[in-house]
Amino acid sequence: MLPTLRHFCHGRPPAPIASMGPVRRYLSWENEQRCRGQLEASTNRYRQEAAPAAVLVSLCSVAGDPAILYTLRSSTLTGVHKGSVSFPGGKRDSCDRDPIATALRETQEELGLRVEEDCVWGIMMPIPDKTKMMVMPVLANLGPLERLTLKPNPQEVEAVFTLSFRHLLQEENQGYTNFCHKGTYSHTLPVFLHGPHRVWGLTAIFTELTLELLVPGAYRRRTHVVGRR
Template sequence: MFPVLRHFCHGMAPTPIASMGPVRRYLSWENEERCRGLLEASTNRYRQEAVSAAVLVSLCSVAGDPSILYTLRSSTLTGLHKGDVSFPGGKCDDSDRDVIATALRETHEELGLQLREDCVWGVMRSLPDRTKMLVVPVIANLGPLEHLTLKPNPQEVEAVFTLSFSHLLQEQNQGYTHFCRNGVYSYTLPIFLHGPHRVWGLTAIITELTLELLAPGKYRRKTHLVARR
């Protein structure tokens, strides 16, 4: 049996819609229009350029609580990404019309969701993964999770869970890992903690960029690059 989808709101039950307050603005029509405008140039660029891979940054609501949906990749997969927390996505096919088509197709293959293109808010800039492949994040709002029927592909997905914006924006749930490469420079990367699974790597970087886009002023990036003498 596939694991039950879990939702985390900094250790508390989802907040009733009537008392959500400003948190609901993250998925509001006004915020959607603002984000679409900010992403317009990037969206137009990547819809016309050939890319290697795409992921769908899956916004949703759980009992009215704005959240982000994640998958845990199957530990039986081959390659570096098995067992990692990720967004639905994968490599582009020749049959894909553009990067958005790739993200929607991969989401259908992994989660059984047939999403329409109008749920997409836009496309963010590409980012390299651990294999140096450029991955393009596509942001979409799936709507209320209660209205969706998820059918995860067990060959690709081991678990599905969500983290609420209120959880992700709590400083006690934010961590950072420090790295030093070749003794020349050091850098930090974000980690999001205290959910059912730790969010790290490229998925954490994309989560950080998403929080900066949807919740400006609420999330403060602590990642930095320090050159060594």
């Protein structure tokens, strides 16, 4: 059985487009151009590197409500990421010319969705996963989810769901975890709560990067890791 697609908007049905107000501007043409401009330098830099892995941070809208699309990896997979919330993506293939190609190819393989490169806004800062492998987050806007046909690969994807920006920006849905090493504080990572599945780890960090970029000043960073300013 294929996974079902769920949209979570803090316990409420998506609001009518006419009532969106400033929230709809998160995915406006003007905000897209601003974000593309801010990502231009990092995109030019990182697409020249042979990144070992990349994911597609997938913006979308549901009934006009800006949201982010997530997948729940199949619990039958092997490896440390099985059964966890993630973005479509994976390891670089020899045929991939850059991290963007990796993210788009993996998205098509996992969700049966072909995303054109002009939908990509840019590449955000890469972060190492728990195995120390650098993962590059590629930011793209899929557009209205109602216009898309997703065909998740059941061998890789157990479920697909979205979290609205309204949900992600509410403080009661934001948490954090402090980590210690040998009794000494090491770092803090964000967690996003009260959705169909808890968003944590690398996926939460990439979500945080996205919120900081698209909604500057509206999100208080909860990540504190060495080397990140």
